[in-house]
Amino acid sequence: xxxxxxxxxxxxxxxxxxxxxxxxxxxxxxxxxxxxxxxxxxxxxxxxxxxxxxxxxxxxxxxxxxxxxxxxxxxxxxxxxxxxxxxxxxxxxxxxxxxxxxxxxxxxxxxxxx
Numbered sequence: 001x002x003x004x005x006x007x008x009x010x011x012x013x014x015x016x017x018x019x020x021x022x023x024x025x026x027x028x029x030x031x032x033x034x035x036x037x038x039x040x041x042x043x044x045x046x047x048x049x050x051x052x053x054x055x056x057x058x059x060x061x062x063x064x065x066x067x068x069x070x071x072x073x074x075x076x077x078x079x080x081x082x083x084x085x086x087x088x089x090x091x092x093x094x095x096x097x098x099x100x101x102x103x104x105x106x107x108x109x110x111x112x113x114x
Contacts, residue, residue, distance in 0.1 A: 001048055001049060001050045001051065001068075002048070002049050002069075002071055002076055002079070003046050003047070003048045003049075003063045003068045003069065003070050003071065004046065004047050004048075004049070004070075004071050004072070004073055004076045005045070005046045005060055005063075005070050005071070005072060005073075006038070006043075006045050006046070006047065006073060007043050007072075008043065009038055009042075011073045012037075012038040012045060012047075013038075014073060015047060015073055015076070016032050016033065018077070018080075018082060019032050019047075019049065019055060020032055020033060022053060023053060024049060024053045024054070024055050025053070025054060025055065026054070026055055026056070027054045027055070027056050032055060037057040040057070040059075041057070041058075041059040041060075044059040044060045044061070045057060045059065045060075046058055046059065046060050046062075046063050046070060048063070048068075
């Protein structure tokens with residue numbers, strides 16, 4: 001049963017979106033959007049996902065004391081092969097920045113999206 005620590009509100013919201021797409025619900029059988037666990041523990045919030053796709057939450061101290069393996073959101077996404085959504089679509093034009101010299105490249109590339 002993975003336990004995911006959400007350090008920021010944005011990570012919590014992203015995890016809830018991922019779990020919603022997977023059909024996960026709170027143990028009370030409510031939609032995961034029906035309750036906002038972030039308000040309780042904020043940056044100490046951990047979400048547990050069981051084998052039945054039911055979720056619960058507690059603070060990070062609880063899961064640490066219980067000797068759970070605690071994953072970051074990025075580790076959870078890698079474990080579940082969840083890819084980042086790309087904001088570009090095929091044919092979009094993008095400007096490439098050279099971060100070493102901090103100058104913009106004069107060339108414009110067409111975005112290649114698989």
